[in-house]
Amino acid sequence: MAPRVGDDVSNKQVMFRDYVTGYPKESDMFLTTGIIRLKVPQGSDAVLVKNIYISCDPRMQFFMRKAVGLTGYDRFTPVFVFHENLQPMFGYGVAKVLDSGNPKFKAGDLVWGITGWEEYSLITKTESLIKIQHTDVPLSYYTGILGMPGMTAYAGFYEVGAPKKGEYVFVSAASGAVGQLIGQFAKLEGCYVVGSAGSKEKVDLLKNKLGFDDAFNYKEEHDLNAALKRYFPEGIDVYFEHVGGEMLDAVLLNMRHFGRIAVCGMISQYNLDEHQGIKNLMHIGFKWIHMQGYAHRNYYHLYPKFLDTVLPFIREKKIVYVEDAVEGLENAPAALVGLFSGRNFGKQVVAVAPE
Structure with missing residues (x-):
């Protein structure tokens, strides 16, 4: 009973x-x-x-x-x-x-x-x-997708990074709850999208199921700067930051002028007693890069608009989750x-x- x-x-x-x-x-x-x-x-x-x-x-x-x-x-x-x-x-x-x-x-x-x-x-x-x-x-x-991670992805993409059709977008930790959505939003807007993940299976997921243009396993790359130059020979317009540390340092070297970096997490730093320093911050000034941190809680007033955008994507199977x-x-x-x-x-x- x-x-x-x-x-x-x-x-x-x-x-x-x-x-x-x-x-x-x-x-x-x-x-x-x-x-x-x-x-x-x-x-x-x-x-x-x-x-x-x-x-x-x-x-x-x-x-x-x-x-x-x-x-x-x-x-x-x-x-x-x-x-x-x-x-x-x-x-x-x-x-x-x-x-x-x-x-x-x-x-x-x-x-x-x-x-x-x-x-x-x-x-x-x-x-x-x-x-x-x-x-x-x-x-x-x-x-x-319809809760906190979805709101985080929506706010980061539409309100902070705001990629335009044809721009080059990089997403770290791309197979996670937030990254997988940002990459798909970017594809729906006509961007070129590459993601990084930590295993062959996750890379395959990004390329073969989630529709990313390309993806790589960061654990297999000995030189992240060289890896990003390989996937973005013309540079990165928008970077969605979830990792921090060495990845952020390499991204700064590969950003284009007037690029945007939307920061919602730095998981590589969360459990370190001493956080890694970033060596390439001068590129923010040299390239006029806009780098902004954000959190989903600042955008709850957009939740109805968020649902109006994302629910049709789900129902029409335009987004895989x-x-x-x-x-x-x-x-x-x-x-x-x-x-x-x-x-x-x-x-x-x-x-x-x-x-």
Whole structure:
């Protein structure tokens, strides 16, 4: 018999063991079982949900550090708390509302936003929740192409980089949740697009399934500058930055005049105790390059416009979206850790209770 509102039920949760340095490990997390009452406390404007999918995102490793250490970033970045405080890990997810004290949501609504890594969550900070109106596409897409990664790709492409037809576009970490979308947006706009990835299989995916003009395995390139000159003999107009470090240094040497660099991540630097310095920054001045960092949260006001653009692409199969799904909360720690070694193949998502 399915649990009902007001019942006390068991609640599997992924807890955080201790703050980390370097790369997160599976042992930094553990699975436990608590008890939750399926009822919003009287007078609260919280929302009680049953989680359906949770998202594994590289940005989550910042929440595992005692101090982020990036000036200006700390105020935006919460941290996970120790398991003694009885709070699970959290991240983006898709959920079904079971009970609500918030007039914006009612029982039965499907939502996406920040939720707990657990079977059921009482969400008191509801400002991140967005009601799902379109269910003719897979619900898991709201952890990716129709959620935070999709908004990141859309904002980076249309609002920051803004490539024009015929321009030369380079995307690093191109097979990931954001990169795969940016590359396809660029092709739809008539650009020449090359992506980099970390395995032969991912390179094949970019060229043979996602429609990139070309792609290369950066791990097989001993000289990234030479590799970029090979794929972009006339230079790069727009670079979508997800890697940083040596890749960014090589890109700066190969940018064209008036080029644009849209920066939404630097995954190669996230777990280093000392970040790599960039030697070729003078090219920004020499070539009049515009380099801008951005985050999806600055563009949420464009979400309706984003849906109007992307949903037709999905329905008309003009965009291919690749997910790497695992089932069960018990597999969530391994899925998250795998992001940092490139183990995932596409957007990493965990099915908690798929409908």
